[in-house]
Amino acid sequence: MVELIKGDTPIEFIEGVHPVFRTAVRVVDAYRSGFVGSRLDTLLSRPNQVRRNGFDQDLRIDRITGQAQDVVAVDLVAPDGSELPRWLPGAHIDVFLPSGRQRQYSLCGDPLDRSRYRIAVRLIHDGGGGSREVHERLRAGGLLRIRGPRNAFRLAAAPSYLFIAGGIGITPILPMVRSADRAGIPWRLLYLGRDRASMPFLPELEPYGSRVEVRTDDVSGLPDVTELLSHNLSGGAVYLCGPTPLLDGARRLMPGGTREELHIERFAPPPVVGGVEFPVELVRTGQTVRVGAQESVLAAVRRVLPDVAYSCQQGFCGSCKVKVLEGAVAHQDTKLVDDERADSMLICVSRSSGPLALDL
Incomplete structure (x- = not known):
């Protein structure tokens, strides 16, 4: 089992690593992940990715669109129209809001589209104020400072993938689905939510047909984690992003030592276990x-x-x-x-x- 929260630092993000070694690592990653041939020259020729501390740049808010109940997507572009740094599925950016709050949001657009970054933000009514600021204060045409992209939830090589997304957890999963599909690797997505009105990007998933199964609490009831994991093909990797009960249930059912790998990203603080006052x-x-x-x-x-x-x-x-x-x-x-x-x-x-x- 591999639990990846935003914080694992890939080799190309670490200060002081020689560029030749970074290139060697990318070549190995390319062969391991099956992205070879025409994709290999792209990996070799791309500029160095963001280092551990990232870099800051001001991007223009191109548009803000509603994607579901209490969810908006924010598209960011370079003010001069230039291409943005490359990113891989699972990457996120740090966003510096006008109030000074700093928040991390997964990139949920197309990794091959370098004209823009897209994030999606669900309004958390009783949260720390960051999501409310995005929903209420950001406007198209304004500038927003970002840092990144950085990646702590990388799509590892596997013979097949089972993606499980709960609600806004679809954001890092959506680019993974696109990349696995383009590479011809077998995959399946189980997309969970309270109801369809609360689930963003459903229209973008419709072309994938039966490989995407949408389950809502109001129709199917609460998810059974054991049943969800039973859809994983032998030797496949499971990528899961969603609420804490779902993640913790999957961790209990897929402990280390199995052939499968469980990759988890949290959008909420991890629970305290065995603490004292x-x-x-x-x-x-x-x-x-x-x-x-x-x-x-x-x-x-x-x-x-x-x-x-x-x-x-x-x-x-x-x-x-x-x-x-x-x-x-x-x-x-x-x-x-x-x-x-x-x-x-x-x-x-x-x-x-x-x-x-x-x-x-």
Whole structure:
């Protein structure tokens, strides 16, 4: 089983790796994935992809279109009309909203279309405000700063694919479907949602016919994870993006050691398992908050400091990095290096079993 959240860093994103070695890795990836022949020269000739920290650029909002209930698609283009950097299925971009909020959104357009990037955003009424800002403040013609694309959910080589998407989880899956279909690799998509009105991009999936099965709670009832996974062909890979109960159920049923590989991307913070309650002193503000046994430090801090910086809530972007003045941290992130972990933590995922004092 391989669980990939936005944070695994492919070799071409790492600073200091010699370009020749990057090219060699791309060649191997090309042969392993079956994208050879006419596609190989494209892989070899493309410019270096975004490094680990990405790069910033201002793109123009070309259009904003409704895709489903509470879901809009945002198309971004270069202001001068030039081609955008290449990307592979599973990639995402960091979006810097006018308020200063930073959010990650999967690219859900066509990887072969370099004229634009497309993201889709579901309105979360009780969320942190990022999705509401996209829905209410962004307008066609405006500029939006982005970073990337980066990829932590890459489409690995496999003899076949079972794609399972729950709701807005279709966004990273849709380009994978296109790429697998173009490569002639057998695939099937199970697309789950509350009802059809809430499910974006259904018209784009219709041409694939019976290889796409749409299941809605109002008709089929809640999904049975065991039954879903039974559709995987022997030796195939499963790519799954959706709500936490669905992901956790799949992880229990496909533990490591099987022939199948389970690839997961989360759009929500991972649940806290086996946690204990502990106090956190916010030294600069003179306040102390208690972190519940099943909540993140970030959630507790936001009760008194709602504007504290954060973004991915999965421990890879570094937006919520805070200096630790006292206490021992159980680090759960994929971002900080050892030297940073000596006196810092990412409060979205890392916790403690005892008191902490933070520079907040």
